[in-house]
Amino acid sequence: MRIAILGFGSVGRGIARAILAKNLDITVTGLADSKGGVIDPAGIDLAAALDRKGNGGPCGSPDVTPSDVVAKAEYDVLVEVTPTDVDDGEPALGYIRAALGRSKHVVTSNKGPIALAYPELRDLAVANGVFLRYEATVCGAIPLIHAMQEGLAGNTISRLYGVFNGTCNYILTRMAEDSLTYEQALAEARELGYAEADPTYDVEGIDAAIKLVILANTILDMRTTLDDVERTGITLLTPEALRLAEDQDCTIRLIGEVVPEAGVLRVSPRIVSKAHPLVVEGTLNAVTVGTDLAGDLTFIGKGAGSTETASAVIGDLLYIRDRHVQGS
Amino acid sequence: MKLEMKDQPGQLVAALQPISAVGGNIIAVIHQRETLAATEVLDVQIVLELPEEGSLPKLLELLREQGVSVVRIGEQRLLYECTLITIGHLMHTDLSDTVDRIDTTGSAEVTDLSLAMPAINSPSSARITIRSTTRAEMKKAVQILRNVAEQKDLLIIEPLEGI
Numbered sequence A: 001m002r003i004a005i006l007g008f009g010s011v012g013r014g015i016a017r018a019i020l021a022k023n024l025d026i027t028v029t030g031l032a033d034s035k036g037g038v039i040d041p042a043g044i045d046l047a048a049a050l051d052r053k054g055n056g057g058p059c060g061s062p063d064v065t066p067s068d069v070v071a072k073a074e075y076d077v078l079v080e081v082t083p084t085d086v087d088d089g090e091p092a093l094g095y096i097r098a099a100l101g102r103s104k105h106v107v108t109s110n111k112g113p114i115a116l117a118y119p120e121l122r123d124l125a126v127a128n129g130v131f132l133r134y135e136a137t138v139c140g141a142i143p144l145i146h147a148m149q150e151g152l153a154g155n156t157i158s159r160l161y162g163v164f165n166g167t168c169n170y171i172l173t174r175m176a177e178d179s180l181t182y183e184q185a186l187a188e189a190r191e192l193g194y195a196e197a198d199p200t201y202d203v204e205g206i207d208a209a210i211k212l213v214i215l216a217n218t219i220l221d222m223r224t225t226l227d228d229v230e231r232t233g234i235t236l237l238t239p240e241a242l243r244l245a246e247d248q249d250c251t252i253r254l255i256g257e258v259v260p261e262a263g264v265l266r267v268s269p270r271i272v273s274k275a276h277p278l279v280v281e282g283t284l285n286a287v288t289v290g291t292d293l294a295g296d297l298t299f300i301g302k303g304a305g306s307t308e309t310a311s312a313v314i315g316d317l318l319y320i321r322d323r324h325v326q327g328s
Numbered sequence B: 001m002k003l004e005m006k007d008q009p010g011q012l013v014a015a016l017q018p019i020s021a022v023g024g025n026i027i028a029v030i031h032q033r034e035t036l037a038a039t040e041v042l043d044v045q046i047v048l049e050l051p052e053e054g055s056l057p058k059l060l061e062l063l064r065e066q067g068v069s070v071v072r073i074g075e076q077r078l079l080y081e082c083t084l085i086t087i088g089h090l091m092h093t094d095l096s097d098t099v100d101r102i103d104t105t106g107s108a109e110v111t112d113l114s115l116a117m118p119a120i121n122s123p124s125s126a127r128i129t130i131r132s133t134t135r136a137e138m139k140k141a142v143q144i145l146r147n148v149a150e151q152k153d154l155l156i157i158e159p160l161e162g163i
């Protein structure tokens, strides 16, 4: 199978390393980052590209733009792993439209286009007879979307709730463990690379809210936007509040919750019994899916990370290969 | 509540039926036959839960229509409990007023309050336990707390499991 990769950061490089390390039968014929690109129908030397990137250089030539890669490279699947933009989804949205328009499958880890334009993109994929898959957009390594679309097919999902943001979970875990203040725990998370320099997107619950919108719109047949999510972040939490919860064998976690029937879509800190399966430590993610036939299922795993997110992307790629791609 | 009814077949059913008619939930039925045989009256005690405060007069009326007399209505128990945590300038915004707004509903009350005040001028945290007679009253009490929190700029942390 031939793929083109847009974005050669944490996720893009994780995918390249996995392809190099394992015999996945995947050839990369196009690659681009923000500064340039490469197109090679015979297959790009990924080890050399990783080296160039490791030395601070671009992955390719400035003469080849990401749009060139999308429009001209010969590939079966476009892997779109550029940065998320939650306002207009660009430039990823344009790349995805162009690839689908060329009848190329698309796999993405980018929440923007899926949260903003899923119905349009799905219709475009269907019209062109290709797949659009986005497992990596929600909870990194956890195959939540596969599980709900395939494994739980036929079930009605009554409630879906859990820990969707590893950064917040890390901060809350540390506040509970060592009575750190919010500011101290955030500083620690930054030092360890778990939080961005500007943590707003995580700590205000925006990241978790976007994941809820993706699940609501793509799995639960809802038509929602980020503005529909009732959202409270964790910035005002105190170590005393965590201790008050602790006194009753409970703790506080940032929980995203969707109840389709009641139209509930909310992200807020909640008091949770420490015995609850959703109470996971550190940067882990955990999601409970309430269904009619299968009962409650809880998924726990790494919600981010280079290799972990690559795992979800590769799962989507092989799903497509096994069902669709011919002549590779 | 304690009921008195004729010791005839079908009477107990006649007494229980109105309870479900008003959406109530029967928790226990205590049947006593030790009364004097001559009176032909049956004493029954029923422990029940009603969906809301307003259902009680309706239930009494229905029971009267069935010829069942209510001898005594026992104490109302606060069956529902919910614990929340609030963060903010709790003292500056009059914590006792916050508690009062729930207590004055009459059917829900704050039964426990733990307060942690780390330093002057920094936000304090409190754990509030509310008890109520019915689920509907609990929902109402929590909604009152949400409204107060919005007015007073407090953060409310609700339990994961529904109220």
Ligand SMILES: NC(=O)c1ccc[n+]([C@@H]2O[C@H](COP(=O)([O-])OP(=O)(O)OC[C@H]3O[C@@H](n4cnc5c(N)ncnc54)[C@H](OP(=O)(O)O)[C@@H]3O)[C@@H](O)[C@H]2O)c1
Binding pocket: A006, A007, A008, A009, A010, A011, A012, A032, A033, A034, A035, A066, A081, A082, A083, A084, A091, A109, A110, A111, A136, A137, A140, A303, A304, A305, A306, A309
């Ligand atoms: N990291 C995770 O654990 C994780 C988990 C789930 C989902 N995601 C999502 O996956 C996507 C990639 O994340 P990441 O962590 O790999 O981000 P990243 O490390 O910041 O890498 C982004 C890559 O995209 C390139 N890029 C930026 N603008 C571009 C453009 N206009 N056209 C083509 N390439 C462009 C960057 O180029 P330069 O190298 O030149 O800067 C960089 O190589 C994001 O949408 C993110 O939200 C990430």
